[in-house]
Amino acid sequence: MNEQEFLEYVQSGGQVETADWMPDDYRAKLIKFIEMHGNSELMGVLPEREWILRAPTLQRKLALTAKVQDEVGHSQLIYRVVEDLGKPREQCLDDLISGKAKFHNVFHYPTKTWGDVGVIAWLVDAAAIISQKALLKCSYAPYARIMKKICWEESFHILHGRDVILTLMNGTDDQRELVQESLNRWWGPLMQFHGNPIAKEEDPMYIWRIKSQGNEEARQQFLDGYVPQIWELGLTVPDQKLRKNDEGLWEYSEPDWDELKSVVTGHGPRSQERLDLRRRARESSAWVRNVVLADAA
């Protein structure tokens, strides 16, 4: 098979396995995309684990611990897929810590209140699950297969998020204000999350059918699903322009693409602090990996 035949194959729904021939560009793009996902799961753990120790009840503490555990589990599955494509896990972690590899914008921001814990599980995870559901159709089969388990577990996270939010919204005025304040801070990053509206025909990820939907399509799906959920609770979205037009498309203020670029290149409010934590944790536990995995090398 040559590159053109491969392209036609994946564009007509063909699936690729680990041992199959694939163009170098496909493999490289695949590794970069999947690696970023693994990095994001691992970095997403950090803002949330701060709240395990501050959860208001035992039930919430357990649910939050289980959620974070799921995310670590996802990163394990994802890095295994990258490893089988040719890039070892340790190298992925090296590149993550050095800033060479990226992770999603939302995980570069601080979590300031318990309201954030709810908003992240409810809305950030919702934005993520929309992308992840589209990945169920990824042309690279091993990745598509692990997405099934990942999507299944993510649905629990959204339930948890909704439960936290509804409990707060049914509480006191202060609690409702907590949620609104949180939403006001997270709305910008949420709107940037799916990436700039590059036409999918120009997006190499879509061309190779690694992604099966365009960025704008994902964002519209998110707004369609979740703005009504936000409004029905009496919350407001901090965007005057947000509305659904007569063609059924959501109109909104242009997200700050400069902020997105700056954040994902490591200049977010918590980027360096979190990478430092990862680096320190990794350095201090290197001896464990060396001992335990000695025979596995």
Added chain:
Amino acid sequence: MIYEVFRQERKGQPLQHAGSVEAADDHFADVYAREQYGRRGESTALWIVPRSAVIAIDEFVDELNRNYHRVDGYPLKEKLKEARERAGTAAAHGDR
């Protein structure tokens, strides 16, 4: 060592490949696989196998075109149409 994990969702269903875990030995592989693929009660059974023990077979050659082993070796549509016409029952079946 890499261990492949196969999981069974419910009794009676086939075991399907679910991913892999890296572990130092069988004991750790057991623990890690249970955690990754069973902590939410999503599997009734798991099989874990060192990747080195798996023999992968993915090339099947049919130089003699053994279509008698396949559905396309039995072209019934035209013959059935002809038989129905012969028996005068073609109209009842909407044959053109």
Added chain:
Amino acid sequence: MKEQEQQLLMEIADDELILGWRDSEWTGIAPLLEEDVAFSSIAQNEIGHARALYELVARARGTTADELAFDRSPDEYRCAPLVELRLMDWAETIARHYLYEGPTRSGSSS
């Protein structure tokens, strides 16, 4: 449930809660991803045990497990000093776990 029985349960529950609390701190930053997932389940089990025991005592006292777990002053907790140690070294964490499991498996000394 007699006061003596309640006290015993509270001692065990406090051990499990604080140990589980400490163990849960490794979630996300354990040395190996596979180990991270496995150890987090251990932490959740410990907290789950604590909760089950608190609920028994809570019923006898007309309160809730959460109130027993969260609303006492530090000196009212009856846990062993061993579980309170905040250890950010994996070797110490595992060693503590090994020592903790020993006595609790063969029966409490008190």
